Amino acid sequence: MDVDDIDSPASASATGSLSAFLSELATLHRRSSSSSSSATSPPLSLPSLTLLSSAAVSASLFPRLAAAGLPASSLLAPLTSSFSTHPAPAAAAYLRLLLAPASPFLSLFSPLPFLSFLLALRKALSSSSSSTAPNPNSSSGHGNPRKRKNQRQQAAPPRSPSFLREALPLLADAAGRLPLGEHPDARRSLIDTATELAAFNVLAAVLGSNRNAEALQDVVRALLPVALSGAKSAARAAAVEFLVRKVVPLGDEEGVRKLVEYLPRLLAMKAPEKTDARALAVEAIVEVVQAMQPYEREGFTAFVVTMAKGKAKGRLFAVDMVLAMLPVLLPSEMDESSLGEDSWGLKCVRVLVERCSDTVGGVRARALTNAAQALDMLSERGVEVARLQEVMTIGNMDLGDLLRRRCIDDKAAVRKAALVLITKAIGLIGRPVDESLLSAMGAACSDPLVSIRKAALAAISEVFRKFPDERVTKEWLQAVPSLVIDSETSIQEECENLFLELVLNRVCKAANLHLGDDSVNLEEVFPEGTLDLLKSICDGEVAPCIKRICASLGKKKKLRPLLATSLQNIVTISESLWLRSSKPIEKWTAPAGAWWLLSEVSSFAPKSVNWKFLSHHWKLLDNVGQEDTGKASSEGDPNSALWALDRVSLLQTISNVSMELPVEPAAELAHSLLTRIENFDMNLSEVDAHVKSLKTLCKRKAKTAKEGEELIMKWVQQLINKAVASLDSYIKGTSQDSRGCSFFTPPTGKHKGRKGASTSKAMSEAVISVFTVGSLILACPDASVQGIIPLLHTIITSGNSEPRPKNLAGGDVSFKELAPSLYIQSWDTMAKLCLVDDKLAKRYIPLFVQELERSDLATLRNNIMIAMADFYVRYTALVDCYMSKITKSLRDPCEVVRRQTFVLLAKLLQRDYVKWRGVVFLRFLPSLVDESEKIRHLADYLFGSILKAKAPLLAYNSFIEAIYVLNDYTGHGGGFSESQGSQSSQGSQGSVRGSTLFAIGGTDERSRSKRMHIYVSLLKQMAPEHLLATSAKLCAEILAGVCDGLLSVDDAAGRAVLQDALQILACKEMRIHPSICTDNSEMDDEGGDSGTASALNAAKGRAVTQVAKKNLIQIAIPIFIELKRLLESKNSPLTGCLMECLRALLKDYKNEIDEILVADKQLQRELLYDMHKFEAGKGKSSKEAAEAGPSGSSPGPGQGDVAAKATVRSVLKEMNRSVPTPPLHTMSVPKVKSVLGPGGLSASRRPAAVLESVRRLEPFGSDDEN
Secondary structure, three states, rough: OHHHOOOOHHHHHHOOHHHHHHHHHHHHHHHHOOOOOOOOOOOOOOOHHHHHHOOHHHHHHHHHHHOOOOHHHHHHHHHHHHHHHHHHHHHHHHHHHHOOOOHHHHHOOOOOHHHHHHHHHHHHHHHHHHHHHHOOOOOOOOHHHHHHHOHHHHOOOHHHHHHHHHHHHHHHHHHHHOOOOHHHHHHHHHHHHHHHHOOHHHHHHHHHHHOOHHHHHHHHHHHHEEEEEEOOOOHHHHHHHHHHHHHHHHHHOOOOOOHOOOOHHHHHHOOOOOEEEEHHHHHHHHHHHHHHOOHHHHHHHHHHHHHHHOOOOHHHHHHHHHHHHHHOOOOOOOOHHHHOOOOHHHHHHHHHHHHHHOOOOOHHHHHHHHHHHHHHHHHHOOOHHHHHHHOEEEOOOOOHHHHHHHHHHHHHHHHHHHHHHHHHHHHHHHOOHHHHHHHHHHHHHHOOOOOHHHHHHHHHHHHHOOOOOOOHHHHHHHHHHHHHHOHHHHHHHHHHHHHHHHHHHHHOOOEEEEEOOOOOOHHHHHOOOOHHHHHHHHHOOOOOHHHHHHHHHOOOOOOHHHHHHHHHHHHHHHHHHHHHHHOHHHHHOOOOOOOHHHHHHHHHHHOOOOOHHHHHHHHHHHHHHHHHHHHHHHOHHHHHHHHHHHHHHHHHHHHHHHHOOOOOHHHHHHHHHHHHHHOOOHHHHHHHHHHHHHHHHHHHHOOOOHHHHHHHHHHHHHHHHHHHHHHHHHHHHHHHHHHHHOOOOOHHHHHHHHHHHHHHHHHHHHHHHHHHHHHHHHHHHOOOOOOEEEEEEEEOOOOOOOOOHHHHOOOOOOEEEEEEEEHHHHHHHHHHHHHHHHHHHHHHHHHHHHHHOOOOOOOHHHHHHHHHHHHHHHHHHHHHHHHHHHHHHHHOOOOOHHHHHHHHHHHHHHHHOOOOOHHHHHHHHHHHHHOOHHHHHHHHHHHHHHHHOOOHHHHHHHHHHHHHHHHHOOOOOOOOOOHHHHHHHHHHOOOOOOOOOOOOOOOOOHHHHHHHHHHHHHHOOOHHHHHHHHHHHHHHHHHHHHHHHHOOOOOOHHHHHHHHHHHHHHHHHHHOOOHHHHHHHOOOEEEEEEHHHHHHHHHHHHHHHHHHHHHHHHHHHHHHHHHHHHHOOOOOOOOHHHHHHHHHHHHHHHHHHHOOOOOOHHHHHHHHHHHHHHHHHHHHHHHHHHHHHOOOOOOOOOOOOHHHHHHHHHHHHHOOOOOOOOOOOHHHHHHHHHHHOOOOOOOOOOOOHHHHHHHHHOOOOOOOOO
């Protein structure tokens, strides 16, 4: 049934008869014959078109035309005019006439009417799409009465979709009959129309009737955009299927064989660049290649391998294509010949491996990602590990070397892809795992990007899962547990799950083990690596993170009771094996880490800990500790410290399970703890554990909370009084000894030994007493400490020159020299007292700051720094004014103090107790080049991750100031203004430049390289627009300052400032390219819509680049010209540095140097000469390196310098005349004329207005409130 119901006889009779149509056609024919040939024929009426659209009418039309004396060509002109007025009926009528019996093809088919017909067909398509779409303006009510008369004419378009379904088969039938070979334009238009309408049967008809290269070429050309479209659609799938089923089989025919063979190559060359679109293109090409003959596949594979060595776009496509080709080229069951030297599969794999070292970061990343998938594919097909290792080796670089280099790549996407490849290829790396590769994976766990940290976490955990040896275990524990404090929640959860799987579950395997009769050592009893794992987790740097992991897992109820049972079993088996060897029990120590881990997990599984087990080992450890108190101190027994740590962990475990203890054993234990504390003879590490355990027992076993508090207050006050008495006794005895030593004969021999032992014991008791008071006051802040404060004051101020009361005991004794440990512990205890008493803190905080500055004891400085950090949280207003003195510890001679200061201040900055203003930021900068590698690593993380997110504009706002600070320059612009210093409380205690402590002055190579490392680290934090503004500020404030005489280059500091500014302007981090804005979008998973973001970044990059070029021409070049004149007049050695800076700035504008330096022809020629020499020398060195023999001999003098010498011969003549660069006021500077204004140059012969405007550049924003 035809659309428009035009085949229905009822419809034909309703719209008119054939006689009426013939009469209308005769009229039109007479009118066209009588009029000029250029006049346009009127269109046929709609009833006539409807009549012609009927199959029955069109079949009998041509005999009636002959009978009426009308030629068939008389239909052509009215139909052509009707295509524009009634496109759908006219197109249907035209198709019916073409397909009618005895139709005169040559009379009806003409290129121009046929093109009009195709246009009408497209119009019908557009009208069908618009008619099927809902009209938002339509309503169910009555329409506008003015439009009712047009409703009859608008009744046809809604039926046009049905017309298209009938018209396309008719068009396909007609396409097979039309003489399209004689009319290539008509054929191309028909192919384009069929492609647009997705009428692939029409395309098949065209190919069926015109099997020549031109027709096939037109079809392929039309189908390429559809087959390579960037989105999945039915049209794309149909286009690819058409290529596979209709086009590829034509390759057997002689005329089009080459075209079909080159079809996939054409698709590859036209493939889009975007990732998703490129993946769809690869998928389409693979379908086409699979339908081809084997020799054609090999030819295309060779093309792709060659493509991998071409341009960047082709290399990127090739690494995707070879991965997709591997399943096609490799058999499902591999044998030795499948990856032979001449096999295409091996060549494809090697393309991937070679591209892993590509010069373009995107290609490297994609090659690494695809190499991981290729390894999976080869492993699934049964390729042996040894063969895979050979395949993944290129030259002398094996897989391990490749991964190590890519893990530290400067591109984020490459680092992530390398970590993914490690996860996939861990079986190929082999043991032992390279230490540098382990370090690279560990460093990647602290990468700024979340996705890279996730990939590194998975990679290093997979290595640990496969090879749990000692080195891997150590690196894993250093890298992974610290991620529990990561800002990303998913990383925290993954870290906890991995720790549970790889550490705690391994320990749980020891729960049901038993000691065999023939067991000799512990390593044979427990699973491999269990004891090493326990030993490593109690490391001082790792322990805080593991505590947090255990606490989090316990709250989530993921810690199994079996873990506590396993740890008890490990301790019991260790003790039994020791006793079996008939060794003394006092020499036995439990496996390192067992007691510590039990103390962390016991609070979440208290019922799994056996009280008999705890009681037995407490008595054992406590008795041994009491017996060896004096012996260990005198003989230095190494087991003493281990026993002390075990007792601390055991006490913590007892506190955790105290609710499960029976009443009588709990009371007995509390009495024992109190007695041990009162003796003041414990290791200092045990005191806190005893105090906390005793407090916990009192709280949990008291009937009421009030009773527990009273009981705690009672014994705390009792212990404080005894500690005061002990300390007072020691001070008085020491004072008496110091006073009477000059009146008595010194003891000798045996008496001297007894006296020394007694003094040592008294001092040790005093130290423990002071430390105990500090622990007690933190456990019970309400306790009275009035008796201890004067004694502590006497100790910490001993040796000072200030007058003291004569009746004050110990006033004339320097405890710092006599008892350094007591002196240090007294400061620590005083700090603890200040934390609970604000009035005391107001009196003593200045003393802490003074001692921090002048003390020569590194331990004391470290402890005071910790106390100052606590004071900053507790008394921010009191300590804030001392920040300039506190930050001096960042340059402390002791590495431990520097690292402790850095960590503590960084934490305060993160928590906003300290603001990034004043001296703080500038004094953190030298940490980037600290002698300690650990401090440098911490500084890189602080500036690269934390600071970049928290205060992104700080590096820009403080950059110029940092140059003056690091060079210790105090002249023009070299210090804070008084107003700025008064506004900042942190900077009010001294001038920022007053001390050289934080300066890295000097013009030697080492100092300059350190400063440049700091500058580069800051430049990497800046956005392109900030780099542009920084460049302008460097020119306006430093370079222009030298020209104005405000910054002197006669002294070393001024020369260093200028040299640094020139090197910064010339460094590659300062250069602005359009690609610099798109580097951040290389990680698609780090952002949102990557396509939109990339386009915006690209546009931003182009705009910034254009502004940078304009500023170079209008602002920088005039300053450089005058600066060069000034330096030449002074014969300054910095002239060479200036020329090198200019060469670096202008090397991207080689073709425009004549225009840029039009104001100074001499400088122009010198720069051209320098550039020629530099390029010739670089080319010569690379050629010598390539042609050097095995013995290292180089060829004779190259000829690359001849052209440069010939080119600059005239320049040498000018230079030999010693003609200096003329003054700027004598030159014509057309490039900056509009900037300088009508008044010309200022008195200083520089564009002063421009420089002043640059000097007035406001900061982009303040980070004080961030």
